[in-house]
Amino acid sequence: MQQPIAILDSGVGGLTVAKEIMRQLPRERVIYFGDTARTPYGPRSSDEILNFTREIVDYLIQYSPKMIVIACNTATAVALTDIRSRVSVPVVGVINPGARAAIGRTVTGCVGVIGTEGTIKSGAYEQALRELTPHVQVVSEACPKFVPLVEKGNFSSQQTYDTVLDSIGHLRSYPIDTLILGCTHYPFLTDTISEIMGPNVTLISSADETAREISTILQSSRKLASNENENIPFHHFFCSGDPEIFKTIAQQWLGEQIKLTPVVWLVPCIS
Ligand code: DGL
Numbered sequence: 189m190q191q192p193i194a195i196l197d198s199g200v201g202g203l204t205v206a207k208e209i210m211r212q213l214p215r216e217r218v219i220y221f222g223d224t225a226r227t228p229y230g231p232r233s234s235d236e237i238l239n240f241t242r243e244i245v246d247y248l249i250q251y252s253p254k255m256i257v258i259a260c261n262t263a264t265a266v267a268l269t270d271i272r273s274r275v276s277v278p279v280v281g282v283i284n285p286g287a288r289a290a291i292g293r294t295v296t297g298c299v300g301v302i303g304t305e306g307t308i309k310s311g312a313y314e315q316a317l318r319e320l321t322p323h324v325q326v327v328s329e330a331c332p333k334f335v336p337l338v339e340k341g342n343f344s345s346q347q348t349y350d351t352v353l354d355s356i357g358h359l360r361s362y363p364i365d366t367l368i369l370g371c372t373h374y375p376f377l378t379d380t381i382s383e384i385m386g387p388n389v390t391l392i393s394s395a396d397e398t399a400r401e402i403s404t405i406l407q408s409s410r411k412l413a414s415n416e417n418e419n420i421p422f423h424h425f426f427c428s429g430d431p432e433i434f435k436t437i438a439q440q441w442l443g444e445q446i447k448l449t450p451v452v453w454l455v456p457c458i459s
Pocket of ligand 1: 199227229335370371
């Protein structure tokens with residue numbers, strides 16, 4: 189069986205990246221881990237996030253992936269360098285791809301970034317954006333209430349609208365023309381965020397650019413799946429929390445049935 193691409197996130201957010209990888213690279217087999225028992229990562233300490241990410245990578249490595257995708261901005265900010273030093277396969281994060289996409293889009297040079305407390309506090313997007321364009325103006329906002337809504341499947345209720353308005357409504361007073369959804373959960377709220385920010389603000393999710401980066405890496409290392417004679421590969425999902433809600437959200441988002449294996453951590457959840 190061909191080697192899979194391993195994708196991880198604190199919960200269902202990384203499915204936004206997984207879906208784009210499956211779309212751009214339909215021959216690739218994907219394994220996905222959502223750490224739903226310990227979501228959200230955003231308010232946690234760097235040490236906790238680092239340990240959780242290592243633990244998931246250690247779990248996924250038993251499936252001999254050809255690449256690891258940290259489809260979580262919070263874990264990318266804290267753990268990307270560490271994970272790269274621990275494994276022998278390429279490891280891709282979601283922050284640089286998102287920053288690249290935003291710089292390619294902005295005309296006013298004023299870019300908004302919304303993300304978890306951890307991601308915003310790390311300053312990782314500001315740094316990535318400034319490395320690309322030193323004079324870019326960056327307006328950042330942490331939105332800690334978004335991930336719990338998404339994990340409950342609450343994408344478009346009045347409560348969701350009010351929460352999003354309350355969290356990012358004030359960003360409309362800046363000359364932002366490009367808003368980075370700096371958390372992989374946020375594309376689930378695209379309709380609401382877009383309604384609040386208005387038609388002149390382009391929303392950037394890193395999924396598209398991340399999938400392109402993966403494709404380039406696999407192509408240059410000659411690891412792209414080219415199995416024309418084999419059937420389309422089956423994907424395999426794992427989650428550490430309630431399997432029913434994960435399955436419902438994943439199947440709805442991906443538009444297909446999924447194979448899901450619940451994983452119970454031996455180490456109890458730290459809250
Ligand atoms: N989806 C993740 C991110 O991109 C993590 C959200 C969370 O668990 O707080 O940051």
